[in-house]
Amino acid sequence: MFHLARHPSETFYATHGLQSYAAKCSPPLVRYGLHYYAKPNELVLDPMVGSDATLVEASLRGRHAIGFDIAPLARLIAQVKAHPLHDESIAYAAEKIITRTQRDVFALKTKRHTAALDECATPPEFMNRDHWFHPHVATQVLAEMGNAISKLP
Ligand SMILES: C[S@@+](CC[C@H](N)C(=O)[O-])C[C@H]1O[C@@H](n2cnc3c(N)ncnc32)[C@H](O)[C@@H]1O
Numbered sequence: 001m002f003h004l005a006r007h008p009s010e011t012f013y014a015t016h017g018l019q020s021y022a023a024k025c026s027p028p029l030v031r032y033g034l035h036y037y038a039k040p041n042e043l044v045l046d047p048m049v050g051s052d053a054t055l056v057e058a059s060l061r062g063r064h065a066i067g068f069d070i071a072p073l074a075r076l077i078a079q080v081k082a083h084p085l086h087d088e089s090i091a092y093a094a095e096k097i098i099t100r101t102q103r104d105v106f107a108l109k110t111k112r113h114t115a116a117l118d119e120c121a122t123p124p125e126f127m128n129r130d131h132w133f134h135p136h137v138a139t140q141v142l143a144e145m146g147n148a149i150s151k152l153p
Pocket residue numbers: 023024025026030046047048049050051052053054068069070071074
């Protein structure tokens with residue numbers, strides 16, 4: 001028995017909610033199509049994959065699927081959303097982020113700024129900057145970002 005989504009939470013399960021895409025197909029609609037039109041061993045093709053509702057649904061239902069898209073952003077979103085990650089690689093990435101953040105926050109709190117932190121301590125002008133960011137928050141965010149970016153390989 002299928003019903004189309006009545007509430008946003010019904011379309012945000014698995015990785016469907018990772019990114020909003022203007023022309024996203026409703027996952028329950030894709031699920032309906034896969035159930036009735038794709039046999040278990042058939043290959044599903046979405047030649048305009050968009051934000052990837054089809055590949056994610058196919059994967060959840062044990063169907064093999066491939067997708068294409070002319071837009072690089074859509075391809076990137078699709079790769080991220082349909083690429084299963086092992087718990088170990090998620091834990092490894094989380095550990096790295098936490099370690100870096102703790103180190104940078106400690107440097108900020110103890111005023112042991114690196115040159116990179118000092119260099120980019122002045123937030124640029126942009127529309128509504130002061131509406132969205134309190135001045136000391138803008139400076140801190142900028143410093144953190146500059147520091148992290150400067151250390152990228
Ligand atoms: C409505 S969205 C697709 C939604 C998607 N099938 C889903 O399940 O959510 C349409 C997509 O088609 C892509 N597109 C448009 N023209 C294309 C073309 N000639 N070749 C490949 N992709 C194309 C667009 O970039 C856009 O991401």
